[in-house]
Amino acid sequence: MSQVSPFSSAAPVLVPMPAERPYTYAVPPGMHVVPGSIVRVPLGPRQVAGVVWDGEAGQVDARKLRPIEQVFDCPPVSHDMRRFVDWVSQYTLSPPGMVARMLLRAPEAFDPEPWTEGITLTDVRPERMTGARERVLETAADGFAWTRSGLAHAAGVSSSVIDGLREQGVFETVMIPPRPVVPEPDTTYAAAELMPDQRMAADELKAGVEAGGFRVTLLDGVTGSGKTEVYFEAVAEAIEKGQQVLILLPEIALTHAFLERFQNRFGAKPAEWHSDLPPRMRERVWRQVAEGTLKVVAGARSALFLPFQDLGLIVVDEEHDPAYKQEDRVFYNARDMAVVRAHIGGFPVVLASATPSVESRVNAMQGRYGRVILSSRFADAALPDLRTIDMRRAPPARGGFLSPLLLQRMAATLEQGEQSLLFLNRRGYAPLTLCRSCGHRFGCPVCSSWLVEHRFRGQLICHHCGHTERRPDACPECGTVDHLVACGPGVERIAEEVVSHFPEARTIVLSSDILGGVRRLRLELEAIANGDADIVIGTQLVAKGHNFPNMTLVGVVDADLGLANGDPRAAERTYQLLSQVTGRAGRTGKKSLGLLQTYQPDHPVMQAIVSGDSELFYEREIGERERTRLPPFGRLAGVIVSAPTRAEAEGHARALRLAAPETADIFVLGPAEAPLALLNGRHRFRLLVHGERRADMQGFVRAMLAAGPKVRGQIRVQVDIDPQSF
Ligand code: ADP
Numbered sequence: 001m002s003q004v005s006p007f008s009s010a011a012p013v014l015v016p017m018p019a020e021r022p023y024t025y026a027v028p029p030g031m032h033v034v035p036g037s038i039v040r041v042p043l044g045p046r047q048v049a050g051v052v053w054d055g056e057a058g059q060v061d062a063r064k065l066r067p068i069e070q071v072f073d074c075p076p077v078s079h080d081m082r083r084f085v086d087w088v089s090q091y092t093l094s095p096p097g098m099v100a101r102m103l104l105r106a107p108e109a110f111d112p113e114p115w116t117e118g119i120t121l122t123d124v125r126p127e128r129m130t131g132a133r134e135r136v137l138e139t140a141a142d143g144f145a146w147t148r149s150g151l152a153h154a155a156g157v158s159s160s161v162i163d164g165l166r167e168q169g170v171f172e173t174v175m176i177p178p179r180p181v182v183p184e185p186d187t188t189y190a191a192a193e194l195m196p197d198q199r200m201a202a203d204e205l206k207a208g209v210e211a212g213g214f215r216v217t218l219l220d221g222v223t224g225s226g227k228t229e230v231y232f233e234a235v236a237e238a239i240e241k242g243q244q245v246l247i248l249l250p251e252i253a254l255t256h257a258f259l260e261r262f263q264n265r266f267g268a269k270p271a272e273w274h275s276d277l278p279p280r281m282r283e284r285v286w287r288q289v290a291e292g293t294l295k296v297v298a299g300a301r302s303a304l305f306l307p308f309q310d311l312g313l314i315v316v317d318e319e320h321d322p323a324y325k326q327e328d329r330v331f332y333n334a335r336d337m338a339v340v341r342a343h344i345g346g347f348p349v350v351l352a353s354a355t356p357s358v359e360s361r362v363n364a365m366q367g368r369y370g371r372v373i374l375s376s377r378f379a380d381a382a383l384p385d386l387r388t389i390d391m392r393r394a395p396p397a398r399g400g401f402l403s404p405l406l407l408q409r410m411a412a413t414l415e416q417g418e419q420s421l422l423f424l425n426r427r428g429y430a431p432l433t434l435c436r437s438c439g440h441r442f443g444c445p446v447c448s449s450w451l452v453e454h455r456f457r458g459q460l461i462c463h464h465c466g467h468t469e470r471r472p473d474a475c476p477e478c479g480t481v482d483h484l485v486a487c488g489p490g491v492e493r494i495a496e497e498v499v500s501h502f503p504e505a506r507t508i509v510l511s512s513d514i515l516g517g518v519r520r521l522r523l524e525l526e527a528i529a530n531g532d533a534d535i536v537i538g539t540q541l542v543a544k545g546h547n548f549p550n551m552t553l554v555g556v557v558d559a560d561l562g563l564a565n566g567d568p569r570a571a572e573r574t575y576q577l578l579s580q581v582t583g584r585a586g587r588t589g590k591k592s593l594g595l596l597q598t599y600q601p602d603h604p605v606m607q608a609i610v611s612g613d614s615e616l617f618y619e620r621e622i623g624e625r626e627r628t629r630l631p632p633f634g635r636l637a638g639v640i641v642s643a644p645t646r647a648e649a650e651g652h653a654r655a656l657r658l659a660a661p662e663t664a665d666i667f668v669l670g671p672a673e674a675p676l677a678l679l680n681g682r683h684r685f686r687l688l689v690h691g692e693r694r695a696d697m698q699g700f701v702r703a704m705l706a707a708g709p710k711v712r713g714q715i716r717v718q719v720d721i722d723p724q725s726f
């Protein structure tokens with residue numbers, strides 16, 4: 001035989017690592033790959049999964065290339081999805097390989113799930129009947145395929161009974177395909193009777209799905225107005241068209257209640273997708289989404305990178321929520337990327353919120369997005385009566401944090417057998433511990449932050465890096481014993497105060513660091529909804545989306561908390577959080593009240609909340625953004641430089657700034673210390689790039705990074721397009 005080149009051609013393959021472009025691999029003869037094929041390739045000493053990408057393979061002598069080892073038996077990643085990965089990569093300035101990495105996060109799913117061996121009844125009857133055999137025949141009479149052990153278990157017999165019947169030919173062997181993760185949703189299962197305004201909103205969203213094509217609709221409705229019921233109608237429409245649907249939710253703790261609501265409407269739960277999902281389940285969901293058999297996924301932001309075959313609708317619930325921003329490796333906002341995904345796929349996206357982001361409101365105002373409004377709560381539920389408590393006039397008792405007015409209302413609520421919620425967005429017992437003798441403050445050794453006391457655990461914890469130490473009795477500076485004091489409240493401390501006033505009440509503290517994790521959290525949330533608690537003290541975790549029917553009083557312990565940090569987005573965030581948390585009250589017909597403890601009752605945010613005039617708030621806020629050319633009237637990008645020493649980080653950031661191109665429409669501010677100047681032992685400096693609305697921010701930042709000093713040693717540079725805080 002003559003010697004032929006071992007490889008017939010080559011293909012570009014994107015591998016899950018910080019590669020700026022696909023690598024070229026040889027395709028062995030007889031192997032068939034297409035763009036989107038998931039393949040196993042050698043990478044250095046390892047083997048990794050990669051995706052065959054679009055475009056020409058690099059011009060390399062095929063004989064020098066390493067070969068693709070294997071093509072997985074898996075549907076190829078769709079063209080839309082590949083374009084999406086490229087788009088996200090270019091927008092966020094992350095290497096495409098790092099974006100592809102998010103797509104390839106279920107390695108075991110690339111091989112099809114094996115079929116299992118099962119048995120099913122034949123026409124042959126057993127030679128001799130026994131009681132056990134009869135039970136088996138009865139159980140298997142439905143004609144379905146059973147696994148041997150499954151049938152034995154269901155019939156309550158030992159497996160040997162089944163084996164005996166099998167030997168006689170009563171059963172034959174069949175192969176059973178993998179079971180779907182969830183049953184198909186049934187769009188006619190329990191369609192809601194919508195109120196007239198809900199009907200109109202639902203019809204508009206439905207029409208968009210029916211017509212297909214890209215469009216963004218802001219579903220803007222007060223808490224409890226039935227936004228979920230309304231967008232479920234759009235979901236139903238997409239399912240009826242045979243398309244897949246993605247519903248994004250900001251918080252895992254929310255998913256559980258959501259899954260149940262979905263089940264009540266569609267007779268089956270949607271598949272879940274988030275980081276807490278067991279690996280086996282992740283693989284099955286990934287696989288079935290890729291195969292197109294799984295119709296509806298409800299998930300966290302990373303669900304955007306699932307390999308949908310035929311996506312027909314994305315819903316982003318609580319679209320304003322900061323949890324949609326990922327600030328790790330690839331910095332992206334899932335709300336914005338959902339809009340991009342819909343644009344690429346040519347289908348509608350619904351952004352739902354009671355307190356939309358300023359960005360979305362402006363997009364609606366300027367006609368880029370449609371807007372559907374639900375202005376009243378469903379049925380007889382009324383929004384709570386909202387008032388401020390001026391803490392300058394009605395201060396709490398010495399050592400306490402709850403004003404007499406709030407305590408009074410709590411007592412009355414308790415007496416009526418109803419529930420109260422106290423909201424404080426601060427975990428632990430106290431945000432700062434200091435020594436009364438020498439003034440020593442307990443800070444984190446590797447971050448620029450104070451250690452938060454967690455009294456239940458007897459620990460001081462850094463909320464940024466997790467550094468934990470035991471709370472000592474003596475001051476480490478001056479040695480004085482028992483002179484340490486806790487400054488300021490966290491939820492644990494508020495709980496202590498509540499218990500001292502209402503020792504007989506059932507009190508629950510809820511925060512994300514609850515012992516027992518997500519499972520325990522779900523149980524507690526259920527317990528509250530069932531009325532098994534009188535007073536709930538919680539962080540923002542309880543502020544979102546939950547329905548607590550018997551909750552009639554919400555007290556915000558420190559309404560000013562979020563306003564203190566000087567961030568131009570602080571007003572918007574505080575407004576959203578306070579609206580959301582006070583929206584927990586009055587979910588049923590009962591009269592309800594929201595009280596905000598504040599030292600600045602005249603602040604526009606407090607005024608907007610109390611008056612219920614959201615239009616006024618947005619108008620003001622939008623005007624302010626326009627005046628200062630902040631997003632969405634201008635554009636921002638953060639460039640964060642970190643290094644083990646302050647000098648290195650600052651030096652590199654300065655050099656970068658000097659390397660910035662000269663343009664008329666983009667300016668660089670800084671370098672200044674980043675919001676957390678020391679994090680995990682790394683010093684951080686930030687350049688803030690501020691541009692006109694149409695400025696080419698990506699081009700500018702790319703040019704600056706290319707012209708700047710080489711990133712070497714321990715220095716790290718992270719780009720954050722559209723930063724959350726600015
Ligand atoms: P939102 O998401 O706007 O806060 P929800 O969709 O959670 O509002 O609805 C609030 C409550 O009202 C839920 O308990 C929901 O089941 C109920 N609800 C809303 N609309 C209807 C309807 N048309 N029929 C029955 N229940 C409804």
Ligand code: ZN
Nearest residue numbers: 444447462465
């Ligand atoms: Zn720390």
